[in-house]
Amino acid sequence: MLKRRSTEAGHRRKFLALIDDSPECSRAVVYAARRAERTSGALALLYVIEPSGFQHWLGVESIMRAEASEEAEATLARFADLARRHGSVEPELVVREGTPGEQIAALIGEDEDIAILVLAAGMDKEGPGPLVQSIAGRLAGTFPVPITIVPGALTDEDIAAIA
DSSP states (O other): OOOOOTTSTTOOOEEEEEEOSOTTHHHHHHHHHHHHHHTTOEEEEEEEEOOOSOOSOHHHHHHHHHHHHHHHHHHHHHHHHHHHHHOSOOOEEEEEESOHHHHHHHHHHHOTTEEEEEEEEOOBTTBSOHHHHIIIIITTTTOSSOEEEEETTOOHHHHHHHO
8 A cells, every 4th residue: 555645745635536427526526625725735636437338449439538538628627617716726637547436546546645535425315326335335444545425415605614
């Protein structure tokens, strides 16, 4: 496991938020941006492009990958703007391909400044969402950094009061 260096000279504690299309994603970004600002930390926003099952024609797959990259960049830009509105921290934008759980673990394994993973819990009747269930459930005891789970129902004002 990579040694965390976020408290050493020349390093800053970095909050990592996963960016996806869930309605509660903005809650994690606002919380992480505010915490990073208030603790003189940094913010990383991770967007994971999940593999498509379409690999029959190379040309079609290339077009689909290009479209997915464009969507990733546009989505990250939108959430980076949200982070800037709620904190004075310039977010680091990261795009990866694979499954979200694997890419979160890989990025944390590579970046010694990531000290906290921030996820937002969904408000569905079915639970907080598969990633939150997976990471906060069976992986929580072995996860390399603390996990903050932000309730999806919190307003900007609620988050400002607690972050």
